[in-house]
Each structure stands twice: as C-alpha cells, then as structure tokens.
Amino acid sequence: MHNYTQYLYDPNGNQVQMIAANGLVTKNSYDELNRLIQQFDSLNKSTTYTYDPVGNRTGMTDRRGSQWVYQYYANNLLKQADVTNGNDSYHVEYTYDEAGNRKTVTDSGNTVSYNLKDGIYQADPLNRLTAVDRSFDGATYRTEYQYNSAKPGLLAGIKYPEAGSFLQYNYDNQNRINEVVGFTQPQGINFNNDNTLSRINYANGVSTGFSYDAAGRIKDLLVRSSGTSIMEQQYTYKEQTDNIETIYDGKAMKTFTYDANNQLIKSTTPGKFMESTPTSGTYGLKIDDQLGAKMMDFTPTLTAMMGLDYNSSSIGIDFGSVAVGVKKIQVIPDGSYTSHRITERTLDIYTSGDNSTYTIIPRTNWIFVKDGQGIITITLKEKIATRYLKVHVKFDERDTTFTAENKATFLNDLAKMLRVYQEASSQTEEFQYDAAGNRTLQRVTLIQDNKEYTSLYYNNSDRLKTDGKFAFIYDDAGNLVKKGNKYTINGDKVTLESGNGAEYWEYQYDLLNRLSKVIKNGMRLHPTNIVRMGCGKLNGVAVEQFIMCLKERNLSLKRE
Structure with missing residues (x-):
C-alpha cells in the first residue's frame, strides 16, 4: 500500500493538475508565456494572477476575494502593494539602496528600518544586515548584528532589544560555531570529523553528548551535570528509514510502529498515566x-x-x-x-x-x-x-x-x-489514515479507560472537520475561524454549541491572512501585542502558543 499523488503537465512542462491520493484535484492555468494565471483548489475556489510585460506580478485575487495590486521601481524591485476586500484595505511600501538592499518597510504607520546608524542609513560594503529598527505604537525596538573581523561572513554577535550587551559567537577553523559566550564553556561546542555535533559543554557545568550510527542518525544522547548522568536516551530506527523505532532512557523503552507508507500506526509510552474515567464495578x-x-x-x-x-x-x-x-x-x-x-x-x-x-x-x-x-x-x-x-x-x-x-x-x-x-x-496510541495520509482514527489505551477519536474531513478537501475532540470551521482561504468541543455535525455543516463545559474559540485574520484576533469563550486576546512581546511570528504560530505567552507575560484579557 502506498500513497500516490499524480501530476499532469501541458506540452510546455507546466503542471496543470495535481491529483492527490484521496482524489482531491488542484488545477492550474497558464498564459502564453507559461505564467500561472489561475488556480482552482479542490473546493473549486480560485486564485488569479496578472503580470506586467517583464513578468512582475501586478495583481492577484485570492480565494477570500481579496484583491492585490503591486507596483515596481524601474529596476523591478517591489515598490508597494495594496490589498482591498470590501471596506478593508492594506498598504505597504518598500525602499532600497542602490545595490537593491531593503532600507525600509512601512505599513499602517509602522516602520521597519534596516542598517540605521544615528538615524541615518549606512550601507554595508558586503551587503550584510547590521541593524533592524522596528517602530510601532510610538516605540522603537532595535536589534543589532556584528560580524567576525577575520571572517566577515560569520555572525559574531546579536544585541536584542533592551539587552545591555551583544550575545557573542565564536567559531573554529572550519567556520563551525564552537562557543556562545556566557552560555557555553570556551570552545564548548564540538563536532565530529563528519561535521555532526558531538558535544556541548554549557557554562553551568551541564554537558550533552551525542553519538551516531553508520547512517548518521543519532544513536545515543547523554546529559551530565558535574559528571553525574541526569538523562540518557538510546535510539533505534526502522531499517532503511529515519523512523525511530525505540527510545530507551535507561529504565523504560518507548516503541513506535509504522506502516508501509512510513506513517506512525502505533506508539507505546511507559510512564504514569492517570485514567480520567472511573473504574467500573x-x-x-x-x-x-x-x-x-x-x-x-x-x-x-x-x-x-x-x-x-x-x-x-x-x-x-x-x-x-x-x-x-x-x-x-x-x-x-x-x-x-x-x-x-x-x-x-x-x-x-x-x-x-x-x-x-x-x-x-x-x-x-x-x-x-x-x-x-x-x-x-x-x-x-x-x-x-x-x-x-x-x-x-x-x-x-x-x-x-x-x-x-x-x-x-x-x-x-x-x-x-x-x-x-x-x-x-504505559499508554498505547494507535492511528489510522486515509489514502492521502490524513489521520482518520486515534485510539488511546490505558487499563480500562480506552478512547477512540475519529477524524472527519470536509468534502473535497483535506480540512479537518473534527478530530473527535473538537470541531473546526474555516474561511475560503482555509484559515481556521472557529473551534469548539461542543458541536453537532450534519454533512459539511458544523454547529458549535455553548453550555456547561463548552470551550469555544474564534479567530480573525487580516487581509494578508495573518491572525489578528483570538477570542476564547468571550475573552479577547490580542496576538499582535503578543508578537511584540517576543512570542514569535503571527503567521503560522499555533494559537495555544499565543495563549501560553499571554499567561507568561501577564498580558490582560478583554471581554469581547
């Protein structure tokens, strides 16, 4: 059994169809210059593109109906982009130096400036990034970069916003990083002859050692503190793959089983697992x-x-x-x-x-x-x-x-x-998949508290409708817009319910499909502020990470 995806091409070699193993079809159309001008996803939602005579993209209409317009400088560098959808709009502008290095990005009153010194742009002779100033809400956050004087291409230090000094990096004679000053011991990062990492000696006396098998896969990991072993793990692998079959920590062994498609179908984890369901009797x-x-x-x-x-x-x-x-x-x-x-x-x-x-x-x-x-x-x-x-x-x-x-x-x-x-x-988990590799079943076995979670997908898509614990609702672009643990499903219609024990989430996105608002049970969270507090990028970050970051930084929640 294998998961096959088919690709179809026109005489010019352009991919015109992709047929996934579960039958979902994506279609592409091209102009006479072999440029992509339209794409239909498996739900028949289209994205269209337009170009200027030299091939720069001048417009795009995405699956949500947002219209993008692009303008360029004479040297074909992007000058500005405008996005509109109904009453919503977004505008961003770019400036560059003579070598094409980006100097500024400005959108909605926020500005990112590169390589400023005393407020003036200073071009780097090697086109390296030396500083980034991010200005928004009346404040500026500056990150600076230093480079190795003997080896100008190597980063020597980073000074983060509000930090008092640079985080410094040193290298060996093969340009491999061998020290992070203050975090590792001098020359505390060591490598084998094949450039695999062999050992890290930290400044606090802890060390981590690595050994590998003949295929270059990690075989042993040993963590010591002042000479005493505090963690040890040994790994074995499925033949001719990189799939881990066992992890042994010196006391117990975690095991993994895979199917012919290298999909995980069973894992057994030793440990202590309290059942959530009372034992019957x-x-x-x-x-x-x-x-x-x-x-x-x-x-x-x-x-x-x-x-x-x-x-x-x-x-x-x-x-x-x-x-x-x-x-x-x-x-x-x-x-x-x-x-x-x-x-x-x-x-x-x-x-x-x-x-x-x-x-x-x-x-x-x-x-x-x-x-x-x-x-x-x-x-x-x-x-x-x-x-x-x-x-x-x-x-x-x-x-x-x-x-x-x-x-x-x-x-x-x-x-x-x-x-x-x-x-x-121990806890045993078993998994089943559809032809495209989407999970369809998760079975969790303890002693007598055995649970099965069935995953369902929206028709003609790989969008998860329910994993047996939550149900999910998406917009036309595939962004998750609602999620809840109390729900009814009728075909492709998902209705989320309130009530005792209900957990209800709502997500909103800007025109660039970036997460802009999170609401849980009526409590509004502000992902933009979380990003500014150092919680990672907006795009693609799991919502749960945003929530955790809120708690860690004591940011306020607002009732929607």
Whole structure:
C-alpha cells in the first residue's frame, strides 16, 4: 500500500493538475508565456494572477476575494502593494539602496528600518544586515548584528532589544560555531570529523553528548551535570528509514510502529498515566462495620440517599476482577452536604481479594485532601492491585440504649458516592489514515479507560472537520475561524454549541491572512501585542502558543 499523488503537465512542462491520493484535484492555468494565471483548489475556489510585460506580478485575487495590486521601481524591485476586500484595505511600501538592499518597510504607520546608524542609513560594503529598527505604537525596538573581523561572513554577535550587551559567537577553523559566550564553556561546542555535533559543554557545568550510527542518525544522547548522568536516551530506527523505532532512557523503552507508507500506526509510552474515567464495578454497603472487617453487601439500593458517617458504615466496590492499578479514590457528597465532618483521621481504606478478609492500607501510604465542595480525594503513594476496595468511616454515635443515632453530615446516593481511578504504567496510541495520509482514527489505551477519536474531513478537501475532540470551521482561504468541543455535525455543516463545559474559540485574520484576533469563550486576546512581546511570528504560530505567552507575560484579557 502506498500513497500516490499524480501530476499532469501541458506540452510546455507546466503542471496543470495535481491529483492527490484521496482524489482531491488542484488545477492550474497558464498564459502564453507559461505564467500561472489561475488556480482552482479542490473546493473549486480560485486564485488569479496578472503580470506586467517583464513578468512582475501586478495583481492577484485570492480565494477570500481579496484583491492585490503591486507596483515596481524601474529596476523591478517591489515598490508597494495594496490589498482591498470590501471596506478593508492594506498598504505597504518598500525602499532600497542602490545595490537593491531593503532600507525600509512601512505599513499602517509602522516602520521597519534596516542598517540605521544615528538615524541615518549606512550601507554595508558586503551587503550584510547590521541593524533592524522596528517602530510601532510610538516605540522603537532595535536589534543589532556584528560580524567576525577575520571572517566577515560569520555572525559574531546579536544585541536584542533592551539587552545591555551583544550575545557573542565564536567559531573554529572550519567556520563551525564552537562557543556562545556566557552560555557555553570556551570552545564548548564540538563536532565530529563528519561535521555532526558531538558535544556541548554549557557554562553551568551541564554537558550533552551525542553519538551516531553508520547512517548518521543519532544513536545515543547523554546529559551530565558535574559528571553525574541526569538523562540518557538510546535510539533505534526502522531499517532503511529515519523512523525511530525505540527510545530507551535507561529504565523504560518507548516503541513506535509504522506502516508501509512510513506513517506512525502505533506508539507505546511507559510512564504514569492517570485514567480520567472511573473504574467500573458493583457498589456495596455495610452498616455496623465497627472494625472494618465485615463482608460488603453488594445488593443495596443504589439510588437511596445514605449517610456515610453513621453507624460505623463502609462503602466499597467490587471491580469484578483484579484492578491492577488503583491509585486515586474519591468520596463525593451530595451538593447539599458539602460541609461535613469526615477527616483523614475518621476513615480507613481496606482491600480484599475475596470480600471475606480485608486488609487495611496504612495511613502513611496515602494522602488525604478535602476540597471546598467537600469532595474527599485519597491518592495512594503507590498504586495497588485489588478486586475489592472498602472505605470505612468510624463515626458511631449511640444513645443510652446503645442504639445507633443518625447524626450523619455526609450524604449522597450510593452510586454517586464513590469513584476509583487507576494509574496505567504505559499508554498505547494507535492511528489510522486515509489514502492521502490524513489521520482518520486515534485510539488511546490505558487499563480500562480506552478512547477512540475519529477524524472527519470536509468534502473535497483535506480540512479537518473534527478530530473527535473538537470541531473546526474555516474561511475560503482555509484559515481556521472557529473551534469548539461542543458541536453537532450534519454533512459539511458544523454547529458549535455553548453550555456547561463548552470551550469555544474564534479567530480573525487580516487581509494578508495573518491572525489578528483570538477570542476564547468571550475573552479577547490580542496576538499582535503578543508578537511584540517576543512570542514569535503571527503567521503560522499555533494559537495555544499565543495563549501560553499571554499567561507568561501577564498580558490582560478583554471581554469581547
């Protein structure tokens, strides 16, 4: 099985069609000078182009209907570009020196200037970039560059905005960088004879070493601090490919499996993975269980409201077979009983293999937490294997006749009171793909918390409609404009819904298809400001990275 893409050409060698493995067709048309003048995507959305007599592009109408107009200097360097779409417009201008090096870019009142010294453009004799001044919102941010005096083509230093000094680089006699001053030790970056990186010695005493197999693929990675190993990874690869088959860290091995198309179809990751779904079982109850040693009754009425802190009661669960990774236990009161008297000292946890003999779990082996809703979470320091689990509460008020008195403060239906979660020692993920290599299924397997996520795509496109977790909506240019985790799908119509637990995102773009606004559940984020704070480029950066950058820099959110 292979993913084949077909390409069709006209007699002049111009590509006129591309037919993807899943049947999606892209069509191109050319003028008599073999210049691309129109392209239709698989959704039949077109982009058109016009040119001047010397081949410079003079116009473009994109899939969103935005119209671009370009003007040029006599030497064919781009002078300005104007974009319009409805009431929106964008204008940008460029200036150059006599050698064609860009001097300025100006758009919407913002200016980027190159190679300024004391506010005056200074051409570099070797056409190198020496400084960039970015001016917007009344402020200017300057980045400067220095070059190696003996080897003028090598960058020797960068001074970032607001930095007090240059970040300096040194090189070996083969022009390979061998030191970042202040970050590595002198000559702290070393190479093998084949120019592969062999070792980095950092200024703080940490070192990273690399070794390679005969094909030049990394085989071992070793990180040491003051001579002590703090991380070690060994890699193996699928024959005749660069696909990693195993990663071994000295304790556990992560494995990967691929199909004939070199697509990842299975990965197994060792570690600790808490299941998000409670382990199923039959719930039980035992009243008058003073020593916590009596057999549980697994035939009570599950919907009756019961008091747990009454008559030395116990609740429990029969998993049906041994649950191999019990790690977290939650005891949950009804919403009307969030203030209750159960504490760490007033309960015990027991296990059993037969519901006959119960063994207490020492209190030193678990951690007790009670939150503001009265929910008790007991986390075992080490996971256990058991078939039966019991939570015993010691409250046992009696009257003068030694009859139990009901002073319970912790009440709920039995079926809602107890939740047990297991911790898996590995996570297995499996993947399936369509003919074009688009993922169609992700299956995640832990112990009993197994989930499948089916991916669907819009008709006649590779645009993801849903990955089984979120649904996605796009504009004509393919920009993601909406995303949500509560949705209904009817054919190619996606409806995003609000409500409890809903996560709803909206994205807006400028005429250049750059992300300009992000709104999450009504909270507006400003990607432009994030970029200015050093969070990366607008175009192509994942929205989640913008969000994280907001949090790290304490930028304000605004309600839309």
